[in-house]
Amino acid sequence: MTILDQINKESFQRFKLRVGLNHGAVIAGVVGAQKPQYDIWGNTVNVASRMDSCGVMGRMQVTEDTAKILMKAGYECECRGPTFVKGKGTLTTYFVRTPFDPRPDDK
Template sequence: MSEYKHVTAMADYALRLREQLQEVNEHSFNSFRVRVGINVGPVVAGVIGARKPQYDIWGNAVNVASRMDSTGVCDKIQITEEVNQILSAKGYPTTCRGTIEVKGKGTMQTFFLDGPAQPELIKDPLQSTSTSIPTNITVNPLANLNEKQTVSNPTVLLGTISEKN
């Protein structure tokens, strides 16, 4: 049952992040809000910089996750249609946001992640008629850190935290 574990881990992380931020606000004088975007897909990852090495990721999946964040709604977790298919099958409740205009992509159907997985919502994979989404993730921990590594279908989560105005 570890298929798409990386996607469910990111969903759980985003939900917990939102929950913890609400708790911080309740027990402090802050009014922080979070906006999160999640996408899945292939990326290129690597460490760049000789003097100040930094790990970074690049690719269409990163750009779309960034667009999910930037076009999102405060206190919501916006996900792509592909992520919605995966999470819905795993029992996560979602709501269709509808189509939005995404820079560089045109219109995209997006969804909001509403809460943690609920066992009664889990779909039987044998009954599913949706297309298969590849899930292989291969990272060589012994690889030279100065070389880019291709990682297939990791989940990309990007978020923005700001104070309420």
């Protein structure tokens, strides 16, 4: 988010970013014979993608398990609450706090 803010200031733009994050096991490999590409697959990737797609522009949304790990590492997370996630049902999700987020006491 800091780098995006810097890019926006330097290029006089207003680009926005929405991020979804999850952690866990993945399967990785190279696919394609003509144009080989490295890719990753699995439930972890699918959930991270869903965190992005059902997220909020300008925010980083994570699963509850990922939020717990981030909070242990010193990051501040804000509970978004029950969120419908396509293909997964209702999950408790969190936003990772950044210096660019409005604070609850800001008016």
